[in-house]
Amino acid sequence: DGTAAAEGRQLFESACARCHGADGRGGLPAPDGGPAPRNFHDAAFQASRSDEDLKNVIRHGKGAMPSFGNMFDNRQLTLLAAQIRAFVPRKS
Numbered sequence: 001d002g003t004a005a006a007e008g009r010q011l012f013e014s015a016c017a018r019c020h021g022a023d024g025r026g027g028l029p030a031p032d033g034g035p036a037p038r039n040f041h042d043a044a045f046q047a048s049r050s051d052e053d054l055k056n057v058i059r060h061g062k063g064a065m066p067s068f069g070n071m072f073d074n075r076q077l078t079l080l081a082a083q084i085r086a087f088v089p090r091k092s
Helices: 002-016 043-047 051-060 073-084
Strands: none
Touching: 002 043, 002 073
């Protein structure tokens, strides 16, 4: 639904876009020389992760990705996962 999608975009913009970019393409390597944030337009990445995997990394962190702990409830994590999925170009 449009309201949920808008909320997912807003959550992404407020918590994720700083590193992953508003367009979800990742961005520059971390200032400390770490890897660039994940590019959510990468079809191989999208295909290799379940929604539960995405939610788990948001909640617990992984590598350079910080943990957001309980900042988001399960519904919000689902909206964030849907927003991450929305970055994959649709095949026509």
